[in-house]
Amino acid sequence: MIEIKNLHASVEGNEILKGIDLTIRDGEVHAVMGPNGSGKSTLARVLAGQEAYEVTGGQVLYNGQDLLEMDPEERAREGVFMAFQYPVEIPGVSNTYFLKAALNAVRKHRGLTEMDALEFLTLVRQKMKLVQMEETLLNRPVNEGFSGGEKKRNEIFHMAVLEPSLCILDETDSGLDIDALRIVADGVNALRSKDRSFLVITHYQRLLNYIVPDYVHVLVDGRFVRSGGKELALELEEKGYSWLEELAAAPVSA
Amino acid sequence: MPATEIQNIPGVLTPYIADFERFQRELPASEPAFVQALRRRGLERFMALGFPSNKQEEWRLTNVAPIAQGTFHRSGSDPDAVEPEQIAPFDFPAAARLVFVDGRYSGKLSSNAGVTGLPPGVVVTSLAEALAATPGLVEPWLGRLAIATIDQQPFVALNTAFLRDGAFIHVPRGAVTGLIHLLFLSSSEEGRPTVSYPRNLFVAGENSQLTVVETYAGTGAYFNCPVTEMVAGPNSVVDHYKVQRESREAFHVATFQVQGERNSVPRSHSISLGGGLVRNDVNAVLAGEGIDCILNGLYLVDGRQHVDNHMRVEHAKPHCASHELYKGVLDGKARAVFNGLIHVHPGAQKTDAKQSNRNLLLSRDAIANSNPQLEIYADDVKCTHGSTVGQLDEDAVFYLRSRGIGEEAARSLLTWAFASDIVERIQVEPVRKDLEEFLFARLPKGEVVRQAV
Numbered sequence: 216m217i218e219i220k221n222l223h224a225s226v227e228g229n230e231i232l233k234g235i236d237l238t239i240r241d242g243e244v245h246a247v248m249g250p251n252g253s254g255k256s257t258l259a260r261v262l263a264g265q266e267a268y269e270v271t272g273g274q275v276l277y278n279g280q281d282l283l284e285m286d287p288e289e290r291a292r293e294g295v296f297m298a299f300q301y302p303v304e305i306p307g308v309s310n311t312y313f314l315k316a317a318l319n320a321v322r323k324h325r326g327l328t329e330m331d332a333l334e335f336l337t338l339v340r341q342k343m344k345l346v347q348m349e350e351t352l353l354n355r356p357v358n359e360g361f362s363g364g365e366k367k368r369n370e371i372f373h374m375a376v377l378e379p380s381l382c383i384l385d386e387t388d389s390g391l392d393i394d395a396l397r398i399v400a401d402g403v404n405a406l407r408s409k410d411r412s413f414l415v416i417t418h419y420q421r422l423l424n425y426i427v428p429d430y431v432h433v434l435v436d437g438r439f440v441r442s443g444g445k446e447l448a449l450e451l452e453e454k455g456y457s458w459l460e461e462l463a464a465a466p467v468s469a
Numbered sequence: 470m471p472a473t474e475i476q477n478i479p480g481v482l483t484p485y486i487a488d489f490e491r492f493q494r495e496l497p498a499s500e501p502a503f504v505q506a507l508r509r510r511g512l513e514r515f516m517a518l519g520f521p522s523n524k525q526e527e528w529r530l531t532n533v534a535p536i537a538q539g540t541f542h543r544s545g546s547d548p549d550a551v552e553p554e555q556i557a558p559f560d561f562p563a564a565a566r567l568v569f570v571d572g573r574y575s576g577k578l579s580s581n582a583g584v585t586g587l588p589p590g591v592v593v594t595s596l597a598e599a600l601a602a603t604p605g606l607v608e609p610w611l612g613r614l615a616i617a618t619i620d621q622q623p624f625v626a627l628n629t630a631f632l633r634d635g636a637f638i639h640v641p642r643g644a645v646t647g648l649i650h651l652l653f654l655s656s657s658e659e660g661r662p663t664v665s666y667p668r669n670l671f672v673a674g675e676n677s678q679l680t681v682v683e684t685y686a687g688t689g690a691y692f693n694c695p696v697t698e699m700v701a702g703p704n705s706v707v708d709h710y711k712v713q714r715e716s717r718e719a720f721h722v723a724t725f726q727v728q729g730e731r732n733s734v735p736r737s738h739s740i741s742l743g744g745g746l747v748r749n750d751v752n753a754v755l756a757g758e759g760i761d762c763i764l765n766g767l768y769l770v771d772g773r774q775h776v777d778n779h780m781r782v783e784h785a786k787p788h789c790a791s792h793e794l795y796k797g798v799l800d801g802k803a804r805a806v807f808n809g810l811i812h813v814h815p816g817a818q819k820t821d822a823k824q825s826n827r828n829l830l831l832s833r834d835a836i837a838n839s840n841p842q843l844e845i846y847a848d849d850v851k852c853t854h855g856s857t858v859g860q861l862d863e864d865a866v867f868y869l870r871s872r873g874i875g876e877e878a879a880r881s882l883l884t885w886a887f888a889s890d891i892v893e894r895i896q897v898e899p900v901r902k903d904l905e906e907f908l909f910a911r912l913p914k915g916e917v918v919r920q921a922v
Contacts, residue, residue: 266863288876291872291873299868307886307892313922
C-alpha cells in the first residue's frame with residue numbers, strides 16, 4: 216500500500232521528521248505513538264500533502280506511485296484520507312452537499328459516473344449509521360457548531376462515504392469521552408478490510424484497546440525508536456514515554 | 470467655505486449651474502412651492518460645498534476627482550423607448566415594479582397601476598406623479614428626513630438640486646405590502662456619459678409592513694447619484710434591499726437616509742457588486758424608543774473597482790438596538806473602504822449597538838480600509854465594534870483539498886462560506902437567488918460551489 220523511505224520534513228526551517236521508514240501492506244493497521252512534539256501529526260500531514268511542511272529528503276511510494284509529487288486533492292482522489300485532529304468549520308456549505316461534491320470528484324477521477332441525489336442519499340443513510348450520526352448534522356454546515364465528538368464522528372463519516380484505501384487518523388481520540396471514543400472506534404473497525412490500510416496516530420494507548428493494531432511504532436524526536444506488535448502499546452501505557460526518550464537522546468556509544 | 474481645492478475651481482461647478490437653469494425651464498410651472506424651495510436649497514448647498522476632496526475626513530480614501538472632472542449630461546431620451554428585454558435580466562415577480570431609465574419613470578415598463586398584489590391605500594408611483602397628484606403626502610417628508618445631510622453632503626445636495634423623479638411609496642397605517650421592486654437602468658448615450666439623480670421616498674405608516682428592493686444596473690459610462698429617504702413609522706417592519714449592479718464604467722454615489730420611529734424594525738440590506746467608483750452612505754436615525762435596526766451589507770469587488778461604505782447610526786433614544794454587519798470580498802486591485810460610526814446621544818440609555826466589518830482579500834493587490842467608530846454620550850449602554858481584514862485560512866483550504874476538492878474550488882467554497890451569512894439573511898428569495906447565481910458565475914469553479922451548498 217505505502218512505502219515510506221528515509222522521510223525527512225521541516226516546517227519553517229525546523230526539521231521535524233528525521234528519517235522515517237515505514238511499510239504498510241494492504242489491510243494492515245499501524246499505530247504511531249509518541250510524546251507531544253515528536254512529529255506524529257507532521258507525519259500525517261506530510262502524507263496528506265499539507266504544503267506548510269517541506270519534505271527535505273526521502274521517498275513515499277503509494278501503490279507504486281510517487282505520493283509526494285501529488286497535490287492533496289490528487290492524493291484524496293487516489294484513496295488517501297486523513298481524519299483531522301482539528302476539523303475545520305465551514306459556514307454556509309452543507310455537510311451533505313459538500314460530501315457529495317467530494318465523492319463525485321473522487322468517483323470522476325476513478326472513472327465512475329457521478330452519483331445522483333437519490334443514490335447519494337441512500338449511501339449517506341447507510342454510512343451515517345456506522346458512526347451513529349444524527350440526521351440533523353447532515354443538514355448543518357460542515358462542522359459548524361458541532362461538538363468535539365460530533366466533529367470526530369463527522370470525520371469518520373466522511374471517511375466511510377469516500378471509501379479510501381489508506382486511512383490516516385490524526386489523534387482522532389483526542390478530546391473524546393469514552394462513549395464517543397467507542398462510537399468512533401466502532402466506525403473505524405467496521406471499515407477495516409483486506410484492501411484498506413490504516414495509520415492510527417495517537418498519544419494514548421486507550422484508543423488501541425478499541426482499534427487493535429497489527430503493528431505499533433514509537434516516534435520520538437522525528438525518528439521511530441521502537442516498533443513491535445500491539446503489546447508495545449501496553450508497555451508504553453505502563454512505563455510512559457520517558458524511557459524511550461532517554462534512549463533516543465543517549466549518545467550512540469562506541 | 471474654503472474653495473481652494475482643485476476640484477472646486479469655478480469651472481468645475483459652472484456646468485452644473487447652467488444645467489440647473491436648463492432644468493428649471495423643463496419643469497412644469499404648476500409644481501408645489503416647497504419642491505422649488507428644496508431644489509434651490511440643494512443647489513445653494515452644492516455650490517457652497519463643492520465636490521469633496523481627499524482633505525475632508527469623510528472623503529479621505531475615496532477620490533471623486535474623476536466625477537468632478539467628468540462631463541455628464543442628463544438624458545433627454547424617452548424612458549419608454551427601452552425594450553422589455555433590457556429589463557428581463559434584472560426582473561423578478563413582484564407585487565409592483567417601477568422602472569426608471571436614466572432617472573426617469575417609464576410608465577410602459579412599470580406595472581403599478583391596478584396590480585392586485587397591492588392592498589388598498591398603498592401608493593406606489595413615481596415621485597413626479599406624486600408631486601403632481603398628491604403633494605400633501607410628499608411634503609411632510611421629502612427633504613426633511615435628510616435635511617442635515619443635504620446641508621453637509623455635497624452629493625445629496627446635488628441630487629436635491631436636480632430632484633424630479635424616482636419612486637414614491639406610501640403605506641398607510643396597518644397595511645402590509647407585497648414585494649415592491651424598483652429598477653433603475655442607466656446607460657451612456659452615443660458614447661456620452663449621462664447623469665441621473667433618482668430621488669426616492671418611502672413612508673411606512675404606523676404598524677405597517679413594507680418590503681422594497683432597489684436594483685441599479687446599466688451599460689457604459691455614466692454617473693448615478695441616487696438618494697433614498699425612508700421613514701419607518703411606529704411599530705412598522707420595513708425591509709429595504711439595495712442591489713447595486715452598475716456597469717463597470719459607472720460612478721455610483723448614493724445615500725440612504727432612514728428614520729425609525731418608536732418600536733419600528735427598519736432593516737437595510739446593501740449588496741454592492743458593480744460600478745467602477747462606488748460610494749454608499751447609509752444614515753440611520755433611531756428617533757424613538759424600542760427600535761430594532763439591522764444593517765447588513767456585502768460587497769464583492771475585483772479589477773480596479775473601488776467601493777466605499779459609509780455608515781452612520783444615530784441612537785437618539787433609549788432602548789434601541791442596532792446590529793450592523795458588513796462583509797467584503799476583494800480580488801484583483803480592488804479597494805474597499807468601510808467607515809462606520811455609532812453615535813449614542815445623551816440619554817440614549819440601554820442602547821445595544823453592534824458593528825462589525827469583515828474583509829476577505831483574495832489577492833495581494835487588493836486593499837481594504839476599515840474604520841469603525843463609537844461616540845458614546847450615555848453611560849448605560851452595550852456597544853461593540855470590530856473589523857477584520859484577512860486572507861483565506863490555508864488550513865481550511867487544505868481540509869477541503871484533503872477530501873478531493875480541487876484547490877480553486879476549495880478557495881471558492883471558502884469564499885462562499887465567508888459571504889454566506891449575509892446571503893442567508895436575505896429574506897427576499899429572488900434577490901437571494903440572483904446573488905447566489907452571481908456568486909456561482911463569479912467564483913472560479915463555481916459549478917462545484919453550486920453542487921456543494
